[in-house]
Amino acid sequence: MKIIMIGEAANHQGTLRASLRDPIEIVTLPREAASDAALDGVVAGEDVVVSLRFQRAGPGPAFRLLHVPGAGLDGIHLPSLAPSCAVCNVYEHEIPIAEYVLAAMLEWRIGLAAMRRSFTPETWSDLYRNRAPHGELHGRTLGILGFGRIGRAIATRARAFGMRVLALSASASDPDGLADAVLAPEGLSRLLAEADFVVIACPLTEATRGLIDADAIGRMKPDAVLINVSRAEVADEEALYRALRERRIGGAVLDVWYRYPAGSTEVVPPARRPFHALPNVLATPHSSAWTEALPRRRYAVIAENVRRLSAGEPLLNVVRPAA
Amino acid sequence: MKIIMIGEAANHQGTLRASLRDPIEIVTLPREAASDAALDGVVAGEDVVVSLRFQRAGPGPAFRLLHVPGAGLDGIHLPSLAPSCAVCNVYEHEIPIAEYVLAAMLEWRIGLAAMRRSFTPETWSDLYRNRAPHGELHGRTLGILGFGRIGRAIATRARAFGMRVLALSASASDPDGLADAVLAPEGLSRLLAEADFVVIACPLTEATRGLIDADAIGRMKPDAVLINVSRAEVADEEALYRALRERRIGGAVLDVWYRYPAGSTEVVPPARRPFHALPNVLATPHSSAWTEALPRRRYAVIAENVRRLSAGEPLLNVVRPAA
Numbered sequence: 001m002k003i004i005m006i007g008e009a010a011n012h013q014g015t016l017r018a019s020l021r022d023p024i025e026i027v028t029l030p031r032e033a034a035s036d037a038a039l040d041g042v043v044a045g046e047d048v049v050v051s052l053r054f055q056r057a058g059p060g061p062a063f064r065l066l067h068v069p070g071a072g073l074d075g076i077h078l079p080s081l082a083p084s085c086a087v088c089n090v091y092e093h094e095i096p097i098a099e100y101v102l103a104a105m106l107e108w109r110i111g112l113a114a115m116r117r118s119f120t121p122e123t124w125s126d127l128y129r130n131r132a133p134h135g136e137l138h139g140r141t142l143g144i145l146g147f148g149r150i151g152r153a154i155a156t157r158a159r160a161f162g163m164r165v166l167a168l169s170a171s172a173s174d175p176d177g178l179a180d181a182v183l184a185p186e187g188l189s190r191l192l193a194e195a196d197f198v199v200i201a202c203p204l205t206e207a208t209r210g211l212i213d214a215d216a217i218g219r220m221k222p223d224a225v226l227i228n229v230s231r232a233e234v235a236d237e238e239a240l241y242r243a244l245r246e247r248r249i250g251g252a253v254l255d256v257w258y259r260y261p262a263g264s265t266e267v268v269p270p271a272r273r274p275f276h277a278l279p280n281v282l283a284t285p286h287s288s289a290w291t292e293a294l295p296r297r298r299y300a301v302i303a304e305n306v307r308r309l310s311a312g313e314p315l316l317n318v319v320r321p322a323a
Numbered sequence: 324m325k326i327i328m329i330g331e332a333a334n335h336q337g338t339l340r341a342s343l344r345d346p347i348e349i350v351t352l353p354r355e356a357a358s359d360a361a362l363d364g365v366v367a368g369e370d371v372v373v374s375l376r377f378q379r380a381g382p383g384p385a386f387r388l389l390h391v392p393g394a395g396l397d398g399i400h401l402p403s404l405a406p407s408c409a410v411c412n413v414y415e416h417e418i419p420i421a422e423y424v425l426a427a428m429l430e431w432r433i434g435l436a437a438m439r440r441s442f443t444p445e446t447w448s449d450l451y452r453n454r455a456p457h458g459e460l461h462g463r464t465l466g467i468l469g470f471g472r473i474g475r476a477i478a479t480r481a482r483a484f485g486m487r488v489l490a491l492s493a494s495a496s497d498p499d500g501l502a503d504a505v506l507a508p509e510g511l512s513r514l515l516a517e518a519d520f521v522v523i524a525c526p527l528t529e530a531t532r533g534l535i536d537a538d539a540i541g542r543m544k545p546d547a548v549l550i551n552v553s554r555a556e557v558a559d560e561e562a563l564y565r566a567l568r569e570r571r572i573g574g575a576v577l578d579v580w581y582r583y584p585a586g587s588t589e590v591v592p593p594a595r596r597p598f599h600a601l602p603n604v605l606a607t608p609h610s611s612a613w614t615e616a617l618p619r620r621r622y623a624v625i626a627e628n629v630r631r632l633s634a635g636e637p638l639l640n641v642v643r644p645a646a
Binding site: 095096099100102103104106107109110112113115116118119120121122123124125126127128129131132133134135136137138139156157159160161162257260261264266267268269270271274276282283284285286287290291292293294 | 443
């Protein structure tokens with residue numbers, strides 16, 4: 001068995017090697033190998049391919065396992081894979097995304113950045129005498145749209161702050177009892193009417209595209225804050241921008257955007273509307289999950305699956321079993 | 324029975340009234356009444372006095388209860404109180420202080436403020452392509468000096484982030500099982516050597532004054548962050564400033580200071596050394612507990628004690644029982 005790492009995955013060769021128990025040959029290939037039959041002479045039937053993308057014009061080569069080093073399968077063309085090839089993915093990004101969401105909610109209520117900017121030896125005495133009270137998360141209601149790994153990781157942390165948690169979930173299930181109430185999709189209006197923070201943590205599907213439209217925003221509290229760490233298009237761009245500009249909601253924390261640059265040189269704005277210039281928007285560059293620890297955790301899962309494959313044990317995170 | 328609110332407490336007459344179940348007469352007096360026998364003609368034996376300060380040159384007037392609307396008793400001269408007078412205090416500040424500490428740790432690891440500053444329509448494309456990974460709280464070790472209400476409120480939240488919690492406590496007790504280890508004071512060196520964040524959450528006493536001196540700081544990890552939400556003097560000013568300037572520790576989050584302005588006009592710097600100018604210091608003006616919700620929660624406890632006193636039930640938070 002050898003491991004073939006393609007494109008961006010190849011940058012993590014050292015990370016994967018550090019997690020492998022046994023020495024296994026690792027071959028790295030450029031991004032183009034994901035969609036080019038040039039790979040096919042390199043790969044053998046017992047190999048593992050690690051890649052965010054895979055596509056062939058016709059049937060692809062046979063190998064044991066395609067391991068996606070992320071959660072999304074949108075880069076994988078499943079019909080290109082031989083039926084004997086299993087597909088696994090990895091998560092672990094729910095940890096940094098939940099930390100980002102809590103950091104953003106705390107910043108919204110406490111305003112640490114502004115406190116820090118105002119503090120100098122000259123301002124200290126008057127600041128101390130005239131302290132303006134800030135807010136708390138304690139006792140506030142958090143509405144979470146989507147109650148998968150990310151939503152549950154956010155709920156775990158929010159509960160420790162004494163927040164009330166409402167979750168919207170297609171399955172309406174909460175096996176760990178993390179939410180005060182789990183609502184079916186028809187409960188959206190109730191969630192929006194009660195939440196002080198609304199976090200979008202559901203995938204983008206035809207059912208969720210534009211879910212937060214002008215009508216939904218109109219149901220939110222006038223000081224509620226929308227946080228999007230999923231996909232921009234779950235919120236209607238024009239409706240959200242207008243509501244923020246006209247201060248019909250308290251604000252928004254936006255880490256995901258309507259336009260992404262292609263390739264290594266394209267320059268595009270993140271949206272048609274200038275969200276970043278609104279004082280009630282906290283805008284960040286799709287960075288919520290982007291931590292030093294994330295690839296270490298993800299490649300540790302991949303290394304564990306390589307070990308399991310060698311030992312004939314059941315694999316973790318199987319999204320398509322081998323036929 | 325009537326309630327007499329003195330000085331700063333008098334500003335919260337409306338807050339207290341909103342929490343009282345029954346209409347009770349409230350009298351407000353200026354700050355000077357706390358140390359002036361002018362009060363003595365107003366107060367009757369069955370009354371409740373709400374004040375942060377109380378002092379008489381000789382024996383004071385008899386009343387039922389002195390309710391301090393804060394945790395500290397440093398403004399109360401107990402011998403001035405008649406033996407029949409009970410003394411109660413209030414807490415509730417552990418909630419905002421714990422939120423501040425978590426906000427500061429998250430900001431330290433994630434850097435939301437810098438992310439926000441860097442984000443513009445022009446920078447977006449390159450920021451997205453060249454995202455610099457940030458840190459996580461998950462898996463980091465938090466050392467808490469003092470494991471009272473504040474330390475335990477911090478531990479509750481830190482655990483939900485997957486942090487390892489070491490607490491230093493004179494009683495070495497942890498009835499709620501919040502810490503991975505509770506160390507007696509002799510365990511300070513171990514805590515300092517293992518912690519990524521060290522939070523000072525103990526009171527200032529002769530045992531804790533200067534506890535974080537040059538030797539203690541020298542035991543900390545080179546990237547560890549010291550957070551002080553207690554009293555500045557627990558950390559030696561000169562030793563801390565030098566360690567920060569020479570980058571022998573990662574940084575500090577300081578909300579409490581070495582000098583406070585007296586009266587309504589004095590202007591003093593917060594310290595002899597310019598901590599605020601160091602890039603690895605996050606300095607704020609003693610604001611961690613200063614929230615809108617804090618007086619509401621505190622006066623709700625005071626109103627409950629007034630009800631209990633009327634009903635002859637045991638009082639909450641008794642720091643000195645009536646003789």
